[in-house]
Amino acid sequence: MLTIGQLAAYAGVTQRTVRHYHQIGLLPEPGRDASGYRSYDARAVVDLIRIRTLAEAGVPLARVRELLDADPDEFATAVAEIDQRLRAEIRQLQEHRRRIARLADGDSLAVGPEVAAYLDRLRAAGASDAMVEGERDGWILMSARWPERIPELMADKLAQLEDPRTLRLYRLFDELVELGMDEERLEAAADLMAEVMEESAARGELDRQHDELDDDAYVALMDAFATDAHPMVERLQELLAERGWSGWIRVERAAPGS
Amino acid sequence: MLTIGQLAAYAGVTQRTVRHYHQIGLLPEPGRDASGYRSYDARAVVDLIRIRTLAEAGVPLARVRELLDADPDEFATAVAEIDQRLRAEIRQLQEHRRRIARLADGDSLAVGPEVAAYLDRLRAAGASDAMVEGERDGWILMSARWPERIPELMADKLAQLEDPRTLRLYRLFDELVELGMDEERLEAAADLMAEVMEESAARGELDRQHDELDDDAYVALMDAFATDAHPMVERLQELLAERGWSGWIRVERAAPGS
C-alpha cells in the first residue's frame, strides 16, 4: 500500500493536488491506516494518472470524470468541444498581443489612430508634453461619448494646424502655463481665438458643432475638465465672453458682456 | 458630475468593475453626494478608460498603475515583458491542444504510443473490452514506475502475440471471465503459461525481467492489482505454484509445492 506522497510521486503530481481531487470528489478517499494516514492501492495510481493526463491536456476538472466514463463517441464530442474552448482562449490571447503591440508605439493608449496621429503632429509642432497630455485626455473624453465623430473632428483639427495662427495660439498657451499668466498674453490669446472663431462661424462650422455635440451635460463635464486643468482656461473664457463668445468645448455666440 | 453607472457606461465597463478598481486602489474613491452616492468628474472617465485599455490588452491589474505612470522606455520594457508572458500562455494552450488531439484518437489516454499500438493489436486479435482495459491499466502502472523500459517490454509483448499459444491463452482468459471459472479451462491456461514460461526462461528472459523490475514493493502492488481484478488470477497463481512458478507480474521459478 502507498502513502499519499508515494502515490503523488508515481503519478507526477503534488500531494496537494491529490487532496484537492479528493475534496472535489474526483478521486475517492481511500481507507486510512492505524495512524490515520491515507493508504492507496494500485487502482488509485491508475485513476490518478488518467485524471492527470486529461487535466494536463486542458480538460477542466469538472469534466474529467465525464470524459473518463465516456464511450468513444461521447469522448470525441467532448474533446472537440474542449478544443473549441482552447482555440477561443488562444484567439483571445492573440488579440491581447495585438493590442499591447499597438500600445507599444505611440499615444494610441486609449485613443484611436486618428487622434494619435493628431497628437504626434502637435508634438512635432512644438507643443509641450503637458499640453499634449491635456489634449489626449480631452480626446479620450470626446471618444468616449462620440466615437463615431472622431475621424471628422480630427480631420478638422489637423487642417487647423496648417493655419499659423493655431500654432501661435498653442505657443501662447504653453507660455502661459510655463511662465505664469500675464495679462498681455491672455489678451493676445483671446483675440486670436475670437478671430479664428469668427471665421469658423462664417463657414457654419459652429452650427454644425452645436448639432453634433448634442449632450449639454457631457459638454459641461468636459468644460469643467478643461477648467480644472489650468486656471488660464477660466480667465480666457472671461475674456472671450467680453468678445461675444461663450463655452469652451462647444463654443457659441453669446451676448457680449462686461 | 456622474454617478457610477454613468461613469461605467462611458468607459464601457460594469459598475462592479469600477468598484473593484476602487477596492484595489487602482482608481481613487471619489467624493460622495448628499445621499452617499459616489460622484465622479471627467478625470475619472479618462483614468478609467486608460485603465481599461491596458487591462483589455492583457496587462495584469497589479501592473496597470506602473504602466500608466511609466515613461516611454519603462513602458516599452514592461510591454515587452507582458508580451513574453502572453506568448508563454499561448504556447501552453497550444500544447494542450496537441495533447487533447492525441487523446482524441485511440487509447493513448495516459499510455505512450507503443502501449497504444499494443492494445490496438490485442483488440484486433479479439480480446474483450474488459481484457484490453485491464491490460491498459497494467501498463499505466508499469509506465509510472519504469517509463524508460516500456518500448522494450512492448516489443517483447508484440512478438509474443505472434505465438498462437498467446492468443489461445487470452481467449481462455476471456472465457474464464465471461463463462465463469471452470477447472478445465484453469488447468489448460496454467499448462499453457507454464509451457511458455519454460521457454522464456530458457532464453534467459526471466532473469532479465528480474533485474529490470527491481522494486519488490511496486511489483507486489501490481500483483495485488491483478489479483483484485479477477479471482481467476489467484487461482491461476496457485496452479502455477504447483508447476513450479511464483509471481504474476514478475514470474520466478519457485520450489514446486502443493
Next chain:
DNA sequence: CTTGACCTTGACGCAGCGTCAGGGCCGCAC
C-alpha cells in the same frame, strides 16, 4: 404613495491548486 431604476455595503463563487500554520507519527541515532 407607489413603482422602477438607480445607488449603497458585504460577502460568496469560480479554477486549481500553492503555501503556510499548528500538530501527530515514525524510524534512527545518540
Next chain:
DNA sequence: GTGCGGCCCTGACGCTGCGTCAAGGTCAAG
C-alpha cells in the same frame, strides 16, 4: 529515553478579475 529529520494530518488563506446575489436606502415620475 530522547532528540531529530521526514513523513503525514486538517484547516484556511491567497491568487485573478470580477459576476452575482442579498438586503436595504434614494430618487424621479405617475
